[in-house]
Amino acid sequence: MPCASWEGVDAAELAARCGVPAAHLHARVDSTNDVARSLADEGAPHGTLVLSEAQAAGRGRAGRAWASPPGLGLWLSLVLRPAPGAGAPELLPLRVGLGAALGIETAAGEGAARLKWPNDVLLGERKVAGVLCEATWSVGRAPSFVAGIGVNVLHRPADFPPELRDTATSIAAATGRAPDRVALLSAIVAHVLRLVDAPAGPLGPEVLAGIARRDALRGRAVLVSDPATGRATLHGTALGIAADGALLLRTEAGVLRRVLSGSVRPTGADVGAAVAPDHILPANP
Ligand code: BTN
Numbered sequence: 001m002p003c004a005s006w007e008g009v010d011a012a013e014l015a016a017r018c019g020v021p022a023a024h025l026h027a028r029v030d031s032t033n034d035v036a037r038s039l040a041d042e043g044a045p046h047g048t049l050v051l052s053e054a055q056a057a058g059r060g061r062a063g064r065a066w067a068s069p070p071g072l073g074l075w076l077s078l079v080l081r082p083a084p085g086a087g088a089p090e091l092l093p094l095r096v097g098l099g100a101a102l103g104i105e106t107a108a109g110e111g112a113a114r115l116k117w118p119n120d121v122l123l124g125e126r127k128v129a130g131v132l133c134e135a136t137w138s139v140g141r142a143p144s145f146v147a148g149i150g151v152n153v154l155h156r157p158a159d160f161p162p163e164l165r166d167t168a169t170s171i172a173a174a175t176g177r178a179p180d181r182v183a184l185l186s187a188i189v190a191h192v193l194r195l196v197d198a199p200a201g202p203l204g205p206e207v208l209a210g211i212a213r214r215d216a217l218r219g220r221a222v223l224v225s226d227p228a229t230g231r232a233t234l235h236g237t238a239l240g241i242a243a244d245g246a247l248l249l250r251t252e253a254g255v256l257r258r259v260l261s262g263s264v265r266p267t268g269a270d271v272g273a274a275v276a277p278d279h280i281l282p283a284n285p
Contacts, residue, residue: 003053006182018185024049027052027070033134033148035052040145041136046080053071059148060130074151074185076185077147078149095192095203098207103184108171127168128169129150129152133146134146152168155170155172217247219237235267
């Protein structure tokens with residue numbers, strides 16, 4: 001059910017503040033990604049924003065549920081129609097993750113957000129935001145994409161489901177300050193749209209440097225697992241993110257491995273900050 005305003009701001013004003021062609025506001029939907037995907041199928045333009053105060057069936061990566069209670073977060077999706085010849089679609093999730101991190105830093109402080117490959121945003125060691133990018137292809141039409149972003153904004157620890165209390169945080173819980181959700185939304189949307197409007201080719205120096213500066217895994221021992229089965233697939237030290245979006249790992253045998261998909265978590269056996277930035281390799285090393 002659409003609604004006329006959010007945080008006292010009507011849809012036209014919110015669209016103007018976010019710099020998008022239209023904002024679709026809802027009190028509750030199953031998933032803003034589904035609403036955005038329907039709008040994309042109907043021809044909605046690049047940058048169309050869908051925002052819901054709550055989601056009944058918010059989705060995370062690897063088929064996980066995303067808790068989306070009312071009044072506490074930002075649950076939003078953007079329709080993306082990259083220009084012909086624009087940057088590779090498989091790099092969209094990394095660009096969107098960095099855009100979300102930069103937007104969150106307007107409330108949490110510059111450099112405060114960290115990125116856990118591919119696109120979890122952390123404050124400290126806890127997850128504050130996640131990104132779910134989905135593509136739609138239909139015959140005879142250019143592909144369109146939906147970038148879903150969930151940000152925990154005002155939660156107190158008790159507002160998280162018990163199973164998330166040790167690993168999740170909100171901006172308010174991490175900083176002790178309750179941000180203005182409208183200002184936060186417009187900052188995130190502006191950064192994401194700027195970063196997805198990228199020329200063709202691998203990640204450029206600005207994006208690579210932005211990710212490297214916030215890389216929560218570099219220099220740490222990590223375990224890569226298959227998100228569908230939970231089975232561990234690789235163990236090594238994270239060296240950074242390559243220009244083609246791969247996570248670079250050095251195995252215990254000293255072999256360089258490139259990870260293109262999977263779930264990653266630090267195992268605790270860190271080597272500290274001993275990995276120098278010159279280990280960040282160009283695409284396809
Ligand atoms: C993850 O980290 O697993 C990704 C979470 C993405 C959640 C957002 S909330 C808005 C949009 N709608 C959804 O159903 N999911 C994304």
